[in-house]
Amino acid sequence: MSRDYGFPAEDGMRPWVPDTADGSIHPHCTQAFLQRCLLLSMSQLIATYDIVFAGGGTTACVVAGRLAAADPSLKILIIEAGKHTKDIPSYTQPARYLRNLSSGGEMFTFHLAKPSKALDGRPCVIPSGKGVGGGSCVNFLMYTRASPSDYDDWENLSNPGWGSKDLIPLANKAETYEPSAKNHGTCGPIKVTNTMQTEIAKHFLAVGAARDKERSSIDDTNDFSATSVNVYSVRVHFIASCRFFTRCSRYVAIDTGRRSDAAQYYIYNQAHNKNLEILVHSRVKRVIFEGDRAVGVEYISHAPETADKNAIVAVRASRLVVVCGGAFGSPAILERSGIGASKVLQAHDIPQVVDLPGVGENYNDHNVAFLPYRTTDAENTMxxxxxxxxxxxxxFEDRWLSDTQDKGNMAHNGIEAGIKLRPTATDLKVLGPTFTNRWNEFFANRRDKPVVCVVPVSGYAGANALAKGRFYMIGYYSDxxxxxGRTHIQSTDPYAPLDVEPGFLDKTEDLAVLRWAYKWSREMSRRMESYRGEFALEHPQFDEGNAAACGLAEGPVGIDAPDIVYSKADDEAIDKFHRATVATTWHSLGTCAMKPRxxxxxVDARLNVYGVKNLKVADMSIAPTNVGSNTYNSALVIGEKAVVIIAEELGIEGM
Known part of the structure; x- marks a missing residue:
C-alpha cells in the first residue's frame, strides 16, 4: 500500500499530513513523522504546479523550456540536484571540460560500479553530469548524430512515431548549424559549428585520404538528408557515412565561442517567465501517488541555506510528473517510489505500486579508450x-573574452576530425572469430551502423604526472x-550510492572490437605528420624488442610502411590493457526502456510509466537500444519528441 497524502483538489495549501477516511492520522505514523508533519504545517505548505520535472538535465530543459515558451501560464517546477550553471566560466568556456572532470565535486555524480571480473577485478567509475542542463554543460561537446536505423529500431519495438522519419525533423528543429549546411537545422536553440583550429586533425584526415583506399573523405557525415522522408534514401546516405573520414563538429556558438548547452538556450533565456521555476541543490526522493495517479514528488534540499538537511518536502503536480534523472537517477526515483522489480523493492521495505522488473535493467553505454602519442613542441594542442x-x-581566457572573431583554443574541445568505422573484409580477419556471430547477427545487414568511432584529440587528456611536453591522443569507442548491465538502489536514501553493474566487456566480442580499434588507430597515428612516438606508460605493455613495442620516434613512418604484425602474446597484452583501462564514454542509457512491458x-511510446497515470520518463534512460553516436544529440531529440507528446495531451497547438 502506498501512503495517501490526502492532497486537496487544487489549492495546494493543505499541510503534508497523511490521513484516513475519517480524517484521523494514519496509525503507522511514528512520533518523528508526526513531528515532521507539524513542522511542515507551520512552515512548509505544499506548493502546487501544473508540471513537476524530477531532474533538470538536458532533456528536462528541452521539454520544460519549450512548454513554458508555448504557454507561459503553465506553472512548471524543475527540481535539480546540482547548481545553477548560467554564465559560470567553467561551464560556458568549452575548453574547460577536462578540468571540470578532474575537479569532480559539485559538477558530477560519480557512480562506483561493482568490481568486475571482466575488468580484472576493478570497480570502474561512471560520472554523470549534475547541474541545470546536466551533461550538456560538462560533456566533451562532440556533435555526432545517431544512425537513422537506430531510431527505426526504437520504432520497431512497438513505438510508433519514434522512427527516423519522425525524429530527423526534430533533430534539425533543435539546432542552428554554423556556417549553414545542407540538411541541418537553421534556427534551433542549440548552436553547432565545424570550423577547424588544429593541425593534428588535418594530419589525421591527410593520412586517411592517402592510406585508406577503401574509404574516402567528406565534410559532413551528420547530414540526415532532411529533404526526404523516405527512410530507405536516408539509410543509403548513412551507409556512406560509415566509410568517410570527416571533420568533427562541436556544440559551440560560432559568434560567442560559448558552449551550447540546453540550460542556456532553453531555460535561462526565459528569466522573464515567473511561472517557470528552478529549484537547485535539491534531490528528488520519490514520486507521490494517490492510488495509481502521480500527484507530486518529495525532495530533500541540501542548499547551503537549508537549516534541516534531512527535511523531506513535498510539492504537488496537478497535471503531470516527468522524471528526468538520467540513466541512473530515473530508475532510482522509480524504485524509491515503489515502481520496479519486487525483489529490489522488498529488500528495502518499499511498498510496491507497480511490478516493473525492467526498471534499472538494460544499461547500455559505449566502451572508450584514449591512447596518448607524443608530438612536437611546435604543435597547437590543448x-x-x-x-x-x-x-x-x-x-586563453582573455582572448576568449575579447571582441576578436577568433576566440582561440578556449572555444574548442580539441576534437576536430574522426571516422565512424565499419570493418572491411581485411579488418574482419583482424577482428577474428570471436566477433563473427556478432557481425553476422547485428551489423552485416545494418549497413549504417558503425562498429567503432575513432577521433584524434589535440592534447593529453590523462592524469599521469610523467606526461611532460605536448601530446595528441587517439580515442576510440565501441558503438x-x-x-x-544494470543499476538499482541500495537504500531509500536518495543520497546513497547505487548498485551499479555496467557489464563492460562481459562478452568477448566487445574485447575483439577494442583490440581491432587499437591496431587500426595506431597505424593511422604512426603515419601522422605530428607523430613522435607513443607515451608507452599508457599503451599495452608489449615485450621489449618486438615489432609492437612502444616508445619514442623521430617522426612518422611512411604511408606505405608495413603494418605492425602482432603475435598472440601481443593480442593478449592488448586485451589485458583494455580490461585494466577501458572506461565509460558517459553515454549511459536504456534503464527505463521504451518497449513492451x-x-x-x-514506458510506452507516449513515455507513460506502465501501470500508473500522470507519470512520464523523458531522458536517455528511455532509449530501448543503443545509438551509434555521442548521446547529447539523442537527448535533445528525445526532449523535442517529448514536447510534441506532452503538448498534444495538454492541448497546446503548434509544437
Missing part, C-alpha cells in the same frame, strides 16, 4: 589549457557493445 598554470590559462519495458 595541453596549455588542460594542464597549464592559472596564469597560462588566463591568456554497440553486446554487453549490457512483457519485454522488460518501463
Amino acid at each position: 595541453d596549455d589549457i588542460w594542464h597549464g598554470s592559472d596564469e597560462v590559462v588566463k591568456a 554497440y557493445p553486446a554487453s549490457t 512483457d519485454q522488460g519495458g518501463v
